[in-house]
Amino acid sequence: MRLLLPLLLILTSIAYAQNSSLSGTITDENNVPIPGVNILLNGNQGTLTDFNGYYEFKNLQPASYNMEISFLGYEDQTEVINLSEGQNKVLNFTLETSNESLQEIEITGRKARSYKNELTYAATKTATPIKDVPQAISYVTKEVFADQQAYRVNDIVKNVSGVNMFSYYDDFTMRGFRSGDTYINGLRVVGLFGPQPLLANIERVEVIKGPSSAMFGNSIPGGVMNRVTKKPLADDRKSINFTLGSFNTLRTTADFTGSVNEKETLLYRLNLAYENSDSFRDLQEFKSYMIAPSISFLPTDKTRINFDLVITNFDGKLDRGQPIFGASAGTDLNSTPISFALNQTNDFQKSDVVYSTLSLNHKFSDNISFNTSYMKYLFEEDLVEHRTSNQFAIDGNGEQIPTLMGMQVIQRQRQFIADNLSSYFVFQANTGALDHKIVAGFDxxxxxxxxxxxxxxxxxxxxxxxxxxxxxxxxxNFLLDENGNPVPNVPHFNLANPTYNLAQLSNYTFTQSPSPATRYYTYGLYVQDQIKFNKWQVLLGGRQEYYNDVVNVDQADEETTTQNKFLPRLGLVYSVTNAINLYGTYTQSFQPQGLAAQTNPNVGGPFDPVTAEMVEFGAKGEFFNKRLGANLAVYYIENNNILVNANEPGNPELLRQRGQEESKGFELDINGRILPNLTLTANYAYNEAIISESDNPDEIGIRKENAPLHQGGFFGKYTFIDGKIQGLGISLGSNFVSERNTFSSELQLPSYTIVDAGVSYKVDRFNISFLLNNVFDKTHWVGGYDYVRLFPGAPRNYLMSVGYSF
Incomplete structure (x- = not known):
């Protein structure tokens, strides 16, 4: 009894001490409640405000708490709260609108932690709200990457309307047109053929839809994909994540950011990633690492400087896709398993990618600023691959053998270097009732x-x-075997009875092909004016572009071929309400023909550049107190002077210009929060991309390759914010793609619908996630060329990750 009484007193004291609470209301500067505000105590115990802006923490220990308050579009707040025993403390807060948009180049990072993104920099070269840009812009933020456990760019394009994979490479269809150049922070870099870019250092992926040559120079008519890298934050944030899953997947990523000094004039960020994984595809593997430091220097309130360095290494095999039995055996996509690949065991592709970016923003005054960015990009590749010769084996009569694939071996070493400079002034002025933001620059x-x-x-x-x-x-004159069939230089691959070996390259006869030095350079001068008048906004722009191809580089007979074009841009925005804008736009694109098409006499050139124009109308809105953004676009694109093979038996190099292609349709993108604890990204696209004019009548009206008529999907996550299951999250997603044509007229890829589901649990600073992809194990193909190269999607698989923030 002597011990029992003190013990009861201690337990009573503990129980009493746990009855402290903290609550209050969070509003904006107009005293309007803000739902969905994120509140953290000591970095690990969190909640969200409800629709009335109300928050509450119950059963708190008496102690000192560091309270962090953050919400998209508002300045973060930090308070130190002292709670005594049994105290029910009420604290109300007013959040001020964020001034993040003041930087004209994205030098310091995006603070928001949401599926919704407010601003774009690349679309107009100024910090502009997306709803004020008269052109469709889709995006996927790093928060979607995390919830979908996405690791590569190919993993997230399903979240973008009108964009689908063309192959396993860094290769997409946008509004029915195959993608071309790659952009990072609005600067063009070398497109990677093979390695899929990692997402560990990416803040968001933006797709600026339609012709964008007035901003970016020569580009395809379907759109431009821009990858925005993570920039340093003044907030101290650190996290590490470990992932394992199907196909022996092992990944780890780390993200550290914060201020180096007390004045917060020197900020840093370091992103790290490592992967060692197999694939559902035979012999395929992924070994990669990334080191990506970034520093922002803010010496004054007028000058901002940022330096990025990204070092990435890829070590695997180049996956050329799944071959199936030839046309004479039917068009059975299942004649070989989706795991089926043609590589040999000792094939490899090793790639190193290194790029660095230096950016400067300086404000001479409140009305004049100067912005410049320079990127150096290096890509090196060492490759050995067994792949198809794009045809089936032939017998002694010259007939195809549909179960034997003709093969070839390629050995390749090469290097590409890209330099990219963008410099421009921004002038803000008024002429009467008109507000102007003028951009004048050089790329x-x-x-x-x-x-x-x-x-x-x-x-x-x-x-x-x-x-x-x-x-x-x-x-x-072909040498024949004992069965009277031609003897191949590289043994045929038996699709019905595959074997994999350590190939002896010395057994093959190789043709050497030294790569000549190549070079192209392009530059443009442009002027743009964003004009505001009451509820109207007008965007007027023009660019003079010069594209130069150099032949016989560094030789006495070096020669330069120039193609040029003036590219206008016109857009109009009308604000129906503070939340909804209507817009219309007219833009053009310009894509020069390749050097071989212009100079090789066997090709039949020179040819006119590929040119396109687009008319687009749409509406953009923000709903649920600006937590949810939506974009609806209706468009028509006309593309001219497309080069295709002439299929001339006597001259396989001969090309012809097909005439005209059309793409028309509509798209819808939705991103953000519906409820404070329900996040959503959804999209739908209807796109009719056809060959509209051709000197071959059989082509007219045919839908373009890998251009589905319908595609779309959604992904949502619901998180419980109170009760015994506080911190538990449930996610569900689905995406669908309708049937698509390939380059073989008789071969079509079937439609498919994929369902993904997951569960997560956040406790203290830990977050545990489990995601099941392709729940119903649907066999599907994400893209394809023809019988010899199809690209199946992954079967049912899982990913499980554990993350820790500190």
């Missing part, structure tokens, strides 16, 4: 392949007198 882009690159090819059939040939005219 320079150069890409080159230095001397020293080379390839070697082993392909074709052996000749009776020795040597090999790829020319069908030599059929009568």
């Amino acid at each position: 320079y882009i150069e890409q080159k392949q230095p001397r020293g690159g080379a390839s070697a090819f082993a392909r074709g059939y052996k000749l009776q007198g020795g040597g090999v040939s790829t020319n069908p005219a030599d059929f009568q």
Whole structure:
């Protein structure tokens, strides 16, 4: 009894001490409640405000708490709260609108933690609210990456309307047109053929829809994909994440950011990533790492400087896709399993990507600022691959054998270097009732392949007198085996009975092909004016673009071929309400023909550049107190002078200009929060992309390759914010793509619908997530060329991650 009484007193004291609470209301500067505000105590215990802006913490221990308050579009607040025993403390807060948009170049990071993004920098080269840009802009934020456990760019394009994968490479269809150049922070870099870019250092992926040459120079008509890297924050944030899953997946990422000094004039960020994983595809593997430091220097309130460095290494195999049995055996996509690949065991693709960016923003006054960014980008590749020769084996009569794939071997070493400079002034002025934001600038882009690159090819059939040939005219001289069939230089791959070996490259006859030094450079001068008058906004812009291809680089007979074009841009925005804008736009694109098409006499050129124009109308809105953003767009694109192979038997290099292609349709994108604890991203696209004019009547009206008529999807996450299951999150998503044509007229990729589901739990500073992709194990193809190269999607698989923030 002597011990029992003190023990009861201690337990009573503890129970009493846990009855402290903290509550209050959070409003904006107009005293309007803000729902969905994120509140953290000591960095680990959190809640969200309800629709009335009310928050509450119950059963708190008497102690000192560091209270952090954050919400998209508002300045963060931090308070130190002292709670005594049994105290029920009420604290109300007023949040001030964030001034993040003052930087004209994105030098310091985005503070928001939401599916919704407020601003775009690349679309107008100024910090402009997305709803004020007269052009459709879709995006996917890092918060979506995290909830979908996405690791590569290909993992997240399903969240963007009108964009779908063309292959496994960094290769997409946008509004029915195959993508071309790659952009990082609005600067053009070398497109990677093979390695899919990692997302560990990416803040968001933006797709600026339709022709964008007035901003970016030569580009495709479907749109421009821009990857925005993470920038330093003044807030101290650190996190590390470990992921494992199907196909022996092992990944880890880390993200550290904060201020180096007390004045917060020197900020840093460091992103790290590592992966060692297999694939559902035979012999495929992913080994990669990334080191990405970034520093922002803010010496005064007028000058901002940022430096990024990204080092990435890829080590795997180049996956050329799934081959199926030939046309004479039917069009059965399931004649080979989706895991089926043609590589040999000792194939490899090793790639190194290094790029650095230096950006400067300086305000001479409140009305004049100067902005410049320079990027150096280097890509090196070392490759050995067994792949198809894009045709089936032939027998002694010259007929195709649909179960034997013709093969070739490629060895390649090469390097590409890209330099990109963008410099411009921003002037703000008034003429009467008109507000002007004028941009005037200059862009320079150069890409080159230095001397020293080379390839070697082993392909074709052996000749009776020795040597090999790829020319069908030599059929009568092919060496025959005991069955009377031609003997290949590289053994055929048996689709019905595949075998994988350590290939002996010395057994093949190679043709050496040194790569000549290549270089192109392009530059443009542009002027743009964003004019505001009452509820109207007008965007007027024009760019003069000069594209230069250099032949015989660094030789005495070096010669430059120039193609140029003036590119206008016109847009109009009308604010129906403070939350809803209507817009219309007219833009053009310009894509020069390749160097070979202009200079090779066998090709049949020179040819006119590819040109396109677009008319687009739409509406943009913000709902649920600006927590949810939506974009609806209706468009028509006309593309001219497309080059295709002439299919001339006597000259396989001969090209022809197809005439005209059309793309028309509508798109819808939704991103943000419906409830304070329900986040959503959803999209739908109807796109009719067809060949509208051609000198081949059979082509007219045919839908373009890998251009689905319908596609869309959604992904949502609901998090419980109170009760015994506080911190538990449930996610559900689905995406669908309708049937698509390939380059083979008789082969079509079927439609598919995929469902993903997951659960997560956040406790203290830990977050545990489990995601099941392709829940119903649907066999599907995300893209494809023809019988010899199809690209199946992953079967049912899981990912499980554990993250810790500190």
